[in-house]
Amino acid sequence: MNASGLSSDQVKLQARVRELAAGPIARRAAEIDRTEQYPWDNVDLLKEAGLIGMTIPPQYGGQGRDWLDAVLAIEALSATCAVTGRIAVETNMGAISAVMAYGSEDQKKMAAAMVLAGDKPAICITEPDAGSDANGMTTRADRKGNRYVVNGRKHWITGGGVSRLHLIFAKVHDEKGAFEGIGGFLAIRDETKGLKITKREPTMGLRGIPEAVIDFEDMDVPPSALVIPPRGLKKGFADLMNAYNSQRVGAATVALGIAEGAYQLALDWSEKRRQFGRPINEFQGLQWKLADMSIKLSAAQALIYKAARSGEGGFPDMLLAAQAKVFTSENAIQVVNDALQFFGARGYSRELPLERMARDVRMFTIGGGTAEVLRNVVAGALLGKKLPQTRNGWNSRA
């Protein structure tokens, strides 16, 4: 065990991924940002290094590793390329973990095979009129004989256009039109009729992964496409969102990795850069800044590792995952911003990675639950109460 309580196997994993991140992954990062192309070559590198499907159980071809192992890989990758870090999140956490926990045998086999072959599944929850208020979604699935017909629009779907497997959330209605609950349907782009990628969002950062609008126009799926958690359709959305706690920990880890990468650059530069005849790290104003940055990073890392460890044998705890994501996402933005400041004008240049890191890290207080909404989650858990946000105290039903 080392200071962070990591096993020798985890320390080795960390060292191996850091080497990969500092080599071929780092060399491609700026180009991925500039060209906005999904890095399929990095997907191959992740596959070769065994960093995809780490959390998938061995009987489905994965490695059955802990969340913390995936976190260590994501953290190291994100220090040089956040896009590659995010790919590692979504091939180890989120939609794939929901299917592995709650899917049928056939669904598990299919999803595991697709991910292990390099597909990054897409999770489709957010809609133009239903963001933080996911219960207000209007995408619906209507039972028609032996099929479901899905209609609606999702937006800001990570991987839209490159992902093949999609987990799509919709309000399920029975044959008579009665509402049964929110369900998750599996569909495959270019195979499932009626799933259309209609627009790519022009994003501020994280440009190597497309964010897309996806339309479902009479998308036709069999009932076997529905992922039904143990508590059934009525309460199933809460179960499926429980799986999302792993993705939240993963997202926090990407933010941490970016900030750690930026901090390291600032630390090194502070020794090299000389002004007034001395290295700039001899100025107390910058020494204290470095101290504050390192304190924020250590605290964020401790929260993330704790949340990851809480998920052994299940999913990370909702409260711990939310605390980790709020704290890390907000502090990582500050750390990257401070790191950029160390470089003066150079920090503002696209020839250095700081400006890319500042754009990339900005996302993490938004995607996967905003910092505000996650504070509601934290408060609700502390108070042991549901904290409905609608005026009438009920879930919204658009």
Ligand SMILES: Cc1cc2nc3c(=O)[nH]c(=O)nc-3n(C[C@H](O)[C@H](O)[C@H](O)COP(=O)(O)OP(=O)(O)OC[C@H]3O[C@@H](n4cnc5c(N)ncnc54)[C@H](O)[C@@H]3O)c2cc1C
């Ligand atoms: C890069 C990126 C990738 C994404 N990937 C995906 C994806 O793969 N799949 C997917 O389904 N979605 C994805 N999203 C969408 C993301 O989950 C939503 O953006 C997020 O849930 C917030 O919804 P919204 O953007 O509609 O903001 P809104 O819900 O409109 O919120 C606007 C503002 O109001 C605040 N607010 C809202 N309600 C409350 C409240 N009750 N209390 C306090 N403040 C509140 C919010 O915090 C925010 O500051 C992604 C977003 C981004 C930026």
